[in-house]
Amino acid sequence: xxxxxxxxxxxxxxxxxxxxxxxxxxxxxxxxxxxxxxxxxxxxxxxxxxxxxxxxxxxxxxxxxxxxxxxxxxxxxxxxxxxxxxxxxxxxxxxxxxxxxxxxxxxxxxxxxxxxxxxxxxxxxxxxxxxxxxxxxxxxxxxxxxxxxxxxxxxxxxxxxxxxxxxxxxxxxxxxxxxxxxxxxxxxxxxxxxxxxxxxxxxxxxxxxxxxxxxxxxxxxxxxxxxxxxxxxxxxxxxxxxxxxxxxxxxxxxxxxxxxxxxxxxxxxxxxxxxxxxxxxxxxxxxxxxxxxxxxxxxxxxxxxxxxxxx
Amino acid sequence: xxxxxxxxxxxxxxxxxxxxxxxxxxxxxxxxxxxxxxxxxxxxxxxxxxxxxxxxxxxxxxxxxxxxxxxxxxxxxxxxxxxxxxxxxxxxxxxxxxxxxxxxxxxxxxxxxxxxxxxxxxxxxxxxxxxxxxxxxxxxxxxxxxxxxxxxxxxxxxxxxxxxxxxxxxxxxxxxxxxxxxxxxxxxxxxxxxxxxxxxxxxxxxxxxxxxxxxxxxxxxxxxxxxxxxxxxxxxxxxxxxxxxxxxxxxxxxxxxxxxxxxxxxxxxxxxxxx
Numbered sequence: 032x033x034x035x036x037x038x039x040x041x042x043x044x045x046x047x048x049x050x051x052x053x054x055x056x057x058x059x060x061x062x063x064x065x066x067x068x069x070x071x072x073x074x075x076x077x078x079x080x081x082x083x084x085x086x087x088x089x090x091x092x093x094x095x096x097x098x099x100x101x102x103x104x105x106x107x108x109x110x111x112x113x114x115x116x117x118x119x120x121x122x123x124x125x126x127x128x129x130x131x132x133x134x135x136x137x138x139x140x141x142x143x144x145x146x147x148x149x150x151x152x153x154x155x156x157x158x159x160x161x162x163x164x165x166x167x168x169x170x171x172x173x174x175x176x177x178x179x180x181x182x183x184x185x186x187x188x189x190x191x192x193x194x195x196x197x198x199x200x201x202x203x204x205x206x207x208x209x210x211x212x213x214x215x216x217x218x219x220x221x222x223x224x225x226x227x228x229x230x231x232x233x234x235x236x237x238x239x240x241x242x243x244x245x246x247x248x249x250x251x252x253x254x255x256x257x258x259x260x261x262x263x264x265x266x267x268x269x270x271x272x273x274x275x276x277x278x279x280x281x282x283x284x285x286x287x288x289x290x291x292x293x294x295x296x297x298x299x300x301x302x303x304x305x306x307x308x309x310x311x312x313x314x315x316x317x318x319x320x321x322x323x324x325x326x327x328x329x330x331x332x333x334x335x336x337x338x339x340x341x342x
Numbered sequence: 343x344x345x346x347x348x349x350x351x352x353x354x355x356x357x358x359x360x361x362x363x364x365x366x367x368x369x370x371x372x373x374x375x376x377x378x379x380x381x382x383x384x385x386x387x388x389x390x391x392x393x394x395x396x397x398x399x400x401x402x403x404x405x406x407x408x409x410x411x412x413x414x415x416x417x418x419x420x421x422x423x424x425x426x427x428x429x430x431x432x433x434x435x436x437x438x439x440x441x442x443x444x445x446x447x448x449x450x451x452x453x454x455x456x457x458x459x460x461x462x463x464x465x466x467x468x469x470x471x472x473x474x475x476x477x478x479x480x481x482x483x484x485x486x487x488x489x490x491x492x493x494x495x496x497x498x499x500x501x502x503x504x505x506x507x508x509x510x511x512x513x514x515x516x517x518x519x520x521x522x523x524x525x526x527x528x529x530x531x532x533x534x535x536x537x538x539x540x541x542x543x544x545x546x547x548x549x550x551x552x553x554x555x556x557x558x559x560x561x562x563x564x565x566x567x568x569x570x571x572x573x574x575x576x577x578x579x580x581x582x583x584x585x586x587x588x589x590x591x592x593x594x595x596x597x598x599x600x601x602x603x604x605x606x607x608x609x610x611x612x613x614x615x616x617x
Contacts (some may be wrong), residue, residue, distance in 0.1 A: 092467045094457075342473070
């Protein structure tokens with residue numbers, strides 16, 4: 032069994048390492064333990080600004096810092112930063128293209144017991160619709176570390192989507208993160224499962240079971256949701272002729288929508304989308320929620336078979 | 343204060359008001375009322391108080407001005423052009439396709455615009471961000487930010503007001519353009535903000551109330567603000583919406599309406615007789 036760690040922990044660790052760059056300033060909205068910015072705060076208290084429970088102020092203050100040459104990381108829960116501060120993001124990260132790093136932890140059903148209000152299932156949709164925004168969702172701890180470093184290096188607005196719950200570590204320390212590039216984790220010729228975030232691990236588990244059933248499934252990890260790696264998706268559609276998407280987010284506006292857009296404009300093949308479908312979440316343990324909403328290898332296999340029938 | 347300097351500022355303000363009226367008429371839309379009420383304060387800042395250099399708009403030590411009530415941008419654009427940030431001839435392109443003078447200000451569209459604004463309530467947070475960067479970098483620049491009185495109905499303003507005093511941002515000087523009118527009518531009737539001075543005092547600000555059309559008072563209090571340490575300063579500037587143009591003064595209907603060519607002539611005649 033692989034080691035399990037949360038993506039927010041990878042972010043927190045990388046952020047504390049990045050602190051040697053004096054331009055980096057971290058802002059939080061009273062959630063520093065939860066978002067894991069507290070490690071940076073302990074190391075660099077003078078460059079950690081707690082804005083209190085005020086997400087609009089958090090983002091617009093970060094904008095002023097960015098306009099003054101700083102690299103601000105504005106952090107809160109995904110639901111609050113992308114929802115409550117949406118207008119501040121639209122104006123400053125969008126229209127002004129300021130170099131703001133927006134970090135939303137506690138994304139998706141993986142949040143668990145806190146319930147629907149805290150389980151953001153719309154944030155990818157909200158952020159991808161902002162012109163010029165880069166959207167990244169790492170699949171594990173190591174990818175989260177690398178994604179954080181890449182976000183800091185990129186000049187321009189970034190939304191980094193993180194999870195609360197622990198997920199298996201699928202990459203090793205030699206992993207090389209390439210912004211904007213999908214990663215083929217397993218090759219396959221019958222179907223492609225395109226997954227993001229915590230669902231990448233579930234897709235890998237489904238791959239093993241499908242192999243036993245003589246179904247060869249390609250597994251692609253999409254960590255950069257925008258700008259998305261169109262080529263890897265078109266190539267997969269050409270070669271495997273059926274696609275399944277999997278994400279801990281609503282299929283409307285999320286990865287499922289994005290892949291549907293690419294396929295319909297370039298190479299229409301059967302597509303099945305796994306995610307939440309026009310519904311909010313609820314309280315429960317993450318594993319219970321994943322089971323109820325079908326984010327399991329067993330259900331991915333079912334969805335794969337549905338897509339294969341349409342080939 | 344040297345009276346010839348005051349007269350010079352008055353003359354500039356008259357020119358700025360003329361620009362505002364002509365720009366908005368040429369554009370066929372825009373916000374004359376709140377541009378005219380804010381004009382004198384912005385003239386005092388750009389032509390007297392602020393250290394800035396149109397030749398070096400990115401000079402790191404410059405004082406900054408954030409127009410949080412972004413709809414008053416004709417006044418800002420005119421101040422920037424008359425300071426030398428871009429040719430005065432550009433003013434006539436306001437709100438036109440391809441112009442750097444957008445309907446609401448956008449950073450980087452042209453030199454001198456520090457913040458994109460328009461959606462109300464954000465400018466004070468943005469100013470705090472610049473001020474915090476100044477403190478981190480040990481720079482002594484000031485950040486001036488102009489708020490509308492209707493604008494303080496936005497919750498973001500109070501989040502920011504709390505942050506300015508919490509972080510002891512004595513390099514933030516806010517000016518409230520208190521013209522008492524908003525689109526739907528009198529601020530006190532739409533949603534009362536009074537007592538606005540007491541509110542900011544309770545939030546930890548140093549508050550001074552002034553006549554926002556009296557250059558002596560404006561300049562004196564801006565200088566006083568330099569001496570206030572460990573807290574932000576708020577100048578509550580009592581102003582008249584449409585100031586300087588009789589037919590527009592104190593009329594909410596001139597919040598967001600352009601004069602016709604005929605109305606412009608009347609406005610300019612009235613302005614000629616003003617102060």
